[in-house]
Amino acid sequence: MKLKRIVKNCIALGLASTLAISFAACSGPREKMSNDEYVEEVKNMAIFDNEYEQSLPQTIIHKIIMDHFESPLPEGKKVKKAMFMGYDGYRVDGLKNIMDNKNSAVMQIKNEGGLYYAFSGGVAGVNEQATSTAPSWSAMLTGGWGDYNGLVDNGAKKNLEAKTFLTKLAEQGKAASFTTSWREHTKLSYFNDTVDSIERGLPITYTHQIDDEATLYQVLKYVSKPENIQKTALEDPDVIFFTFEHTDHAGHDTGFSNSNKDYVKACKDADEFGKIVLDAISSRSTYDEEDWLIVISTDHGGKKKGHGGQSKHERTTWIACNKQIEMTEENLNYAIK
Secondary structure: OHHHHHHHHHHHHOOOOOHHHHHHHHHOOOOOOOHHHHHHHHHOOOOOOOOHHHOEEOOHHHHHHHHHHHOOOOOOOOEEEEEEEEEOOOOHHHHHHOOOOOOOHHHHHHHHOEEEEEEOOOOOOOOOOOOOHHHHHHHHHHOOOHHHHOOOOOOOOOOOOOOOHHHHHHHOOOOEEEEEOOHHHHHHHOHHHHHHHHHHOOOEEEEEOOOHHHHHHHHHHHHOOOOOOOOOOOOOOOEEEEEEOHHHHHHHHHOOOOOOHHHHHHHHHHHHHHHHHHHHHHOOOOHHHEEEEEEEEOOOOOEOOEOOOOOHHHHEEEEEEOOOOOOOHHHHOOOOO
């Protein structure tokens, strides 16, 4: 009956002259690759520094950032800094759109450290969770999956006991910032964290921006440091987290696929914004004295115009880091319980 209604609506709207064309026009983008074909596609990209079978859990980002601040300063450096830049909904094969760009943020970070296959959605068959925005970013921020932090899907608040690396570092006296334009982050998922940071006087700034351009400008305010300019700790955070929504918006609008020109453009636009941020960091008057860890990653992939399921298109993600990540047993299975 549903198919009959779709066809009937197509005919009524005059969208096509044949059944096949009518159905395609109403059903939206179609995923051309099966799970196995998609895996083969991303394996053939030949830009990753680990094997697909060694995909890292996205929870590893929490560990990478905490390890950075716990490690000794390299010779000649005076202060630790870290930035985690998120490209929301940036499918692995979307990297094809920027892999040959000499001014790519992702490829710059890869060349300084590495680019790695990773995965979203929990451990298959053990503690699977939605490959959705809130649970995926929370896995990276807290270092554990939804069975640890309480976020197994959108529409929930994170457990306050499952601390993000921002909170942990703020408790050590490091200044931190959290900047996004997806309203649910500050309105719901991290609302308790925001209130807690205020009540305890932790040096964390949570801001909601209206769009990606506003996010970019806010982050540039954080990372830019001209000569002879004095900034407070909160104006010049030690650890920075933010997301750009270009690819997620385009994916939901036109489809998570390189066959959609809007998605291709979004892949390029997000990475262009990322490069602007990287250039601002390297231009800091104090850059030579700072030991920067820079991570760029995505929360999930996508299929057709959505995500949340357990297909390879949705689960397979990637991590770019300017410091190499070792494929140890601990890293490959890392998750706070």
